Amino acid sequence: MSGGVDSSVAGALLLRAGHQVVGVTMKLWGGDSDTGCCSVSDVDDARRVAQQLDIDHLVFNFGDDFNAHVVEPYVRDHALGVTPNPCIECNRHVKFDRLLVRADQLGFDAVATGHHARIGRAANGSFSLERGADNAKDQSYVVHMLDQAALGRTLFPVGDIDKTEVRRLASEMGLRTASKPDSQDVCFITSTGGRQTFLGDRISFRQGRVVDTSGSALGKVEAVEMITIGQRRGIGLPGGGPKRYVVDVDVPNGTVVVGDDDDLFRTTMVVERATWIEAPVDGAVLVQCSAHGVPQPATIANDIAGKVAGGSVRVTWNEPQRRIAPGQSVVFYDLADKCVLGGGTATR
Amino acid sequence: MRPGAVEAMLPFFSERFANPSGSHRFARDARRAVDEARDQVAEVLGVSPGEVVFTGCGTEADNTAILGVGGLAVCGAAEHPAVLHPTEHRGGIVVGTDTAGHIDLDQLADVLSPDVAIVSVMAVNNEVGTITDLAAVSRLVRSLAPGALLHTDAVQAVCWLDLRQIAPLVDLMSFSAHKFGGPKGVGVLTIRDGVKLAPLISGGGQERERRSGTHNVAGIAALTSALVETDHQRISENARLAGLRDRLIDGLSGAIEGVVETVQRDRKTAGSAHVCLDGIESESLLFLLDQADVCASAASACASGAMEPSHVLAAMGVEHSLAMGALRMTLGHTTTVDDIERAIDVVASSVQHLRRVAVARP
Numbered sequence: 001m002s003g004g005v006d007s008s009v010a011g012a013l014l015l016r017a018g019h020q021v022v023g024v025t026m027k028l029w030g031g032d033s034d035t036g037c038c039s040v041s042d043v044d045d046a047r048r049v050a051q052q053l054d055i056d057h058l059v060f061n062f063g064d065d066f067n068a069h070v071v072e073p074y075v076r077d078h079a080l081g082v083t084p085n086p087c088i089e090c091n092r093h094v095k096f097d098r099l100l101v102r103a104d105q106l107g108f109d110a111v112a113t114g115h116h117a118r119i120g121r122a123a124n125g126s127f128s129l130e131r132g133a134d135n136a137k138d139q140s141y142v143v144h145m146l147d148q149a150a151l152g153r154t155l156f157p158v159g160d161i162d163k164t165e166v167r168r169l170a171s172e173m174g175l176r177t178a179s180k181p182d183s184q185d186v187c188f189i190t191s192t193g194g195r196q197t198f199l200g201d202r203i204s205f206r207q208g209r210v211v212d213t214s215g216s217a218l219g220k221v222e223a224v225e226m227i228t229i230g231q232r233r234g235i236g237l238p239g240g241g242p243k244r245y246v247v248d249v250d251v252p253n254g255t256v257v258v259g260d261d262d263d264l265f266r267t268t269m270v271v272e273r274a275t276w277i278e279a280p281v282d283g284a285v286l287v288q289c290s291a292h293g294v295p296q297p298a299t300i301a302n303d304i305a306g307k308v309a310g311g312s313v314r315v316t317w318n319e320p321q322r323r324i325a326p327g328q329s330v331v332f333y334d335l336a337d338k339c340v341l342g343g344g345t346a347t348r
Numbered sequence: 349m350r351p352g353a354v355e356a357m358l359p360f361f362s363e364r365f366a367n368p369s370g371s372h373r374f375a376r377d378a379r380r381a382v383d384e385a386r387d388q389v390a391e392v393l394g395v396s397p398g399e400v401v402f403t404g405c406g407t408e409a410d411n412t413a414i415l416g417v418g419g420l421a422v423c424g425a426a427e428h429p430a431v432l433h434p435t436e437h438r439g440g441i442v443v444g445t446d447t448a449g450h451i452d453l454d455q456l457a458d459v460l461s462p463d464v465a466i467v468s469v470m471a472v473n474n475e476v477g478t479i480t481d482l483a484a485v486s487r488l489v490r491s492l493a494p495g496a497l498l499h500t501d502a503v504q505a506v507c508w509l510d511l512r513q514i515a516p517l518v519d520l521m522s523f524s525a526h527k528f529g530g531p532k533g534v535g536v537l538t539i540r541d542g543v544k545l546a547p548l549i550s551g552g553g554q555e556r557e558r559r560s561g562t563h564n565v566a567g568i569a570a571l572t573s574a575l576v577e578t579d580h581q582r583i584s585e586n587a588r589l590a591g592l593r594d595r596l597i598d599g600l601s602g603a604i605e606g607v608v609e610t611v612q613r614d615r616k617t618a619g620s621a622h623v624c625l626d627g628i629e630s631e632s633l634l635f636l637l638d639q640a641d642v643c644a645s646a647a648s649a650c651a652s653g654a655m656e657p658s659h660v661l662a663a664m665g666v667e668h669s670l671a672m673g674a675l676r677m678t679l680g681h682t683t684t685v686d687d688i689e690r691a692i693d694v695v696a697s698s699v700q701h702l703r704r705v706a707v708a709r710p
Contacts, residue, residue, distance in 0.1 A: 027654030043653060060631055061654040105632050105705045 001025050001050065001057070003042030006114025006158050008049040008177045009166045013157040014112055015053060022108070023050035023057040026099065028066035028090070029188045049175050062098050069093035071188060075202045078225045081251030082327035085142075086186050092145045100153060112155035115139045116163070119151050120339075127151035129277050129340040131333075134162035141291050144331040144343035145275045196226060208254045210235055213247065213263055224249065227256050229325040230264060247323065265320040271313045271330045271344035274302075280311075281341045286333040287315055289324045289346070295333055296321055313344060349574070350529035350681070356573035357531065360566035368563050369554055378565050385572040392579045393521065393538055394512030401537045401555045402568050406430060406503040406524030408548065409537035410468070412559065413499040413520045414438065416545035419465025422496075424451035425663035426478075429648075430522075431468045431501050432659075445663045448611045449478045453488060460492035467498050471505035471514060471521075475647065475660040475676060476611045477620025479509070486517040497543060503527050503535075507578055507680065508586060508617040519543055523575075525567065529681060530574035534567030581681065589679045590618035596677065596688045597621055603696035608670060610661070621677040624666065628673040628702055631655055636698040642691055645676045 001007045001023045014021045025046045043059060050057035070089045077084040095113065103111045116132030117140040127148055132138040146154060158166050170178035185191065189198050199205075200223075208224030211217055219236040221227060227235065231246040235256060247264050248257040274280070280302050286295035297318040302311060315330065324330060324346040331343035360381070366374035368382045382402075390397040403409045407430035414421050414434040421440035423431050426449040435442065441464075443455045451469050460467070469485050472478070482500060489498045499520035502511065506528040515521065520543070523536040539545060539558060551560030594613070601607045606626030616622075625633065630646035634655075637644055647658035661671040677691065 025653075047653070058631075058635060059653040059655075061656065063654075102629075102632060105702055106635050 001046035002114070002183070003045035003049075003177065003180075004114060004183060005170050005175070005177045005180055006116070006163075006166055007046070008114070008175045009169050009173075010112055010114040010155075010157040011049065011053055011055065012169065012173055012175070014155070015055070017157075021053070021055045021112075023047075023053070023055050024099070025057070025059050026066075026094065027059050027061045028063060028094065029071070030063055031188060032190050032193070045177050045180070049177055052173075052175060060099070060102065062094055065094055065098045066090065075199065077327050078199050079203045079251070081225065081249045083228050083325040084327040085329050086188075088142050088145070088329050091143055096143070096146055096150050096154065100150060103153075110153045110155050112157055114158055115143055115156050116159055117143050117156050118159040119154060119156060126278055130159075130338055131340075132156070132159045134164075136292075137163045139291075140333075140340050141288055141293075141329065141331050141343075144277075144329065144340045146277070147275065148278065151277070196223070199223075199225060206251070206254050208249075208251075208256045210237065210256045210258060213257060213259045218258065221256055224251050224254050224256060229323055264322045266317070266323050267320050268314060268316045269324060269330075270347045271300075271315055272311075272347050274311055274313050274342055274344035276342035277340055280313075281332065284335060285341060286335060286337050287317075288331045288333060289328055295337055297335075300332060312347075349531060349570070350577055352577055353525075353530050353570040353574040357566040357570040360569060364565070368565055369552065378563075381565055381569055382563050385568045388572050388576055389536060392511065392575050393523075393536070394515035395521075395538045396541065398556075399538050399541055401539055401558045402563065402571075403535040403537050403555075403559055404533060404561070404564070406501070406522050406527070406535045408559075409522035409524070409535045410434070410499075410501050412537055412545060412548040413497075413522065414440075414466060414468060415548060417466040417497055418546065420463050421466045421468065422456070422459055422464050423468040424456075424470070426451070426473055426475075426660045427468065427470055428474050428501055428503070431470065431499075435468065447664050448615050449473045449476050449660055449664045450480060450615070451485065453481075453484060456485070457488055457492060460488060460496070462493060462495055464493040464496040466520075467493065467496050469498070469500055471500045471502040471509060472617055473660060474504045475658060476622045476664070477504075477616035478611050479616060482514055482517045504617070506575065507582065507619060510582070520545075525571035525574060528574050528578040530571040531567050534564050534571050536571070578681075585681060586618045589683065592683060592685060592688050593618055593621050593679055595685075596679070596691060597623065599688070599692035600695055603692060604699050610664070610666070610674075619679040619683075621679065623675050623677075624661075624670045625673040625675055625699055626670065627706065628699055630672060630674050632702055633673075633675060633695075633698055636701065637694060640694045640698070642694045644695075645678075646674045647671075647676070 011021055011023055025043050047057045070086050074084050074086045100111050116134055116137040118130040120128040120130055129140055129146055131140045167178055189195055205223035205225055208221045209217055210219040210221060221236050227246055227249050229246055242260055244258045245264055246256055247259040282301055285300050287298045288295040299316045301314045326346050326348045328346045329343055330346050332341040334341060364377055366378040368375060368378040386397045386400050390400050410430040411434050421435045421438055423435045424445055425442050426445045441459045444452045446452055467489050469480055471480055486498055489496055497519040500518045502521045503524045519540040521538045525534045526532040547558055549560050553560050554563055597609060608624040610622045610624055634646060646655050658671055658674055
């Protein structure tokens with residue numbers, strides 16, 4: 001229970017379904033925060049909702065795990081010019097690993113969250129991960145790393161209803177979180193300081209040369225670690241003239257390459273650290289590269305490290321697509337755009 | 349709360365509900381209650397009545413001592429946050445501890461100088477129960493920083509130590525009623541005659557300009573009742589609870605492996621049964637204990653309610669992984685032999701369960 005409306009209603013729906021429910025809020029981040037699920041006021045909201053539902057509420061301190069698996073890699077990746085997705089790493093290592101293990105130890109059958117996604121079960125007993133009923137709020141992308149064992153012990157009670165209905169239920173039940181705005185941002189980055197301050201306190205930024213695709217110098221940036229592929233603003237170039245985009249970032253050499261839109265397009269990419277909902281998949285799929293990105297058709301082949309989880313996958317786009325920043329999560333869906341098949345991390 | 353303390357409060361919520369600072373007959377009656385309470389408190393604490401200042405809590409007493417003196421403060425790393433934070437806030441010096449959480453006397457001697465304005469050393473550690481050798485601390489402070497005041501946070505000492513023996517060693521002592529069977533929201537700071545402190549709370553000057561605010565008469569009456577009763581029972585309760593504490597720790601050590609007694613028994617209070625359980629996460633254990641109606645604590649909770657790693661165990665040099673398995677069990681005047689037997693059963697079976705599922709996981 002993050003203190004948001006989705007997990008509040010998730011708890012209420014579980015109770016309606018007859019489950020024995022205990023609310024848990026994870027304390028993950030001890031530093032400055034203004035939006036995330038670790039602020040005291042959000043924990044207050046979660047606790048007050050649990051009191052309204054008349055269930056126990058616990059706070060688990062997983063700060064060490066969060067630091068080791070989310071914050072430190074976030075800083076390390078940026079120092080290498082990789083743009084990570086910390087919320088996905090938190091799901092992978094904390095919510096659906098550390099918390100599941102804890103739940104197991106304490107005798108719980110399942111962990112439920114407020115994610116908008118659905119878990120199905122086939123006749124042969126295997127679990128599928130499907131998009132949430134509310135297409136606009138679908139979060140299957142951020143939970144794509146779940147495997148059969150995790151899916152079998154996970155519940156997404158609000159996955160079957162849309163957000164409007166979630167809020168309607170919350171206000172019908174008089175839950176104090178009914179009209180609380182959705183959180184959008186990374187919980188350990190403050191709105192005042194932003195990513196720049198957070199990273200600047202932890203790594204020493206290096207200056208970068210800005211060059212065009214032929215290598216000619218165009219200018220410089222103060223912090224090459226802050227530059228992301230596809231970026232248009234803040235790359236130290238004068239306004240006017242043709243639109244120019246960052247098409248490559250080489251942090252070790254301190255170089256930012258800019259080009260026009262065409263220079264961003266690629267026909268293939270390699271995805272590493274692949275995970276699969278069931279078995280590794282080859283062939284025609286839809287590929288989604290950001291939380292609310294439009295899925296694009298492609299063919300995937302496990303031709304690099306064999307058909308193994310954790311291996312690499314080559315993605316060949318049906319039509320050339322803009323380059324995906326390394327570190328971003330790339331998620332494969334079936335052609336019906338309903339079920340997650342697997343996913344991984346974009347490489348350079 | 350002690351039933352006598354509850355009883356002592358009640359008249360002040362109804363027929364004796366007057367402000368003791370007023371001048372009419374009802375005010376005089378309330379005033380008399382505060383005056384008599386002050387006399388009784390002074391007797392148990394080994395000070396004169398004029399040296400007793402009633403406060404809103406132990407934290408307020410600690411803050412008044414540290415912040416009211418001004419100038420350089422020195423304290424130990426295992427102090428309660430009510431001492432540690434104001435000391436750090438004022439740019440004071442924090443001295444390390446030995447492996448029992450007792451302030452390191454050599455390190456203390458190194459930092460004592462004529463520049464030091466106040467030294468604060470707790471009488472009993474709130475997490476692990478270690479008793480400070482305040483006579484030794486006092487000798488050091490008086491010889492190396494003769495101008496400094498010596499304060500002790502004695503919040504955890506009341507049930508276990510004779511405060512009349514501590515009072516002559518120090519200039520300032522802090523107490524909180526809820527630690528000895530009184531209500532929350534009332535405490536005491538004793539201030540040796542002649543010591544000048546700036547008040548933390550200014551206003552009507554009710555506590556002779558050392559603390560302002562309308563007297564919490566009901567709280568003061570209940571604090572006094574609980575303090576006097578605790579003092580009467582102190583010697584017999586020490587003997588009774590030491591026996592139960594020994595049974596608890598010996599019973600646990602006999603039932604399960606990996607019970608690490610954090611501080612040896614002859615250095616701590618009779619009611620403290622603090623242990624670290626090898627390979628166990630306190631958060632998991634506390635949940636299972638709570639499910640079985642055994643209520644315990646690990647370290648201390650932050651504002652969100654999450655358990656924070658103990659700064660006391662860190663100061664003692666306890667390895668982080670072992671400190672994560674801290675279990676802070678405390679015995680008091682209501683503890684019975686049946687409680688102890690049940691605690692042994694439930695803690696042992698919960699620990700065994702957690703170790704079994706940890707082993708079963710690939």
